Amino acid sequence: MKEVKVLGPGCKRCTTTAEMVQAEADKLGVAVTVEKVTDYAAIAGYGIASTPGIVIDGKVVHAGGLPKPDDLARWLAA
Template sequence: MREVKVLGPGCKRCVATAEMVQKEADKLGIPIEIEKVTDYAAIAGYGIAATPGVVIDGKVVHAGGLPKPEDLARWLTS
């Protein structure tokens, strides 16, 4: 199971990013566990300045704006 964290204050883009990650994982048949990280200190700990951020299995793969579905697919399968 892939561990995915969506970093952000809970804004609409953060919610949309979490939904996009879940949709792409379902489409690919990849089981994931999503955690939404809203604590600013925890977000800063990942070294990102813009949200939403996406962390997969401990690695920051995206920061700022909505990710593209094809990028999500690549990150989830690599």
């Protein structure tokens, strides 16, 4: 199971990103846990300057703006 964290203050883009991650994982048949991280200190700890950010299994894979579905599929399949 992949551990995915969506980093952001809880804005619409952050919520949409979390939904996109879950939808893509379901489509690929990849088991994931999606956690929303809204604490600014925790977000800063990942070195994220712009949100939403995505962390998969402890590795930052995206920061700023909505991710592309193709990128999500690649990150989740890796």
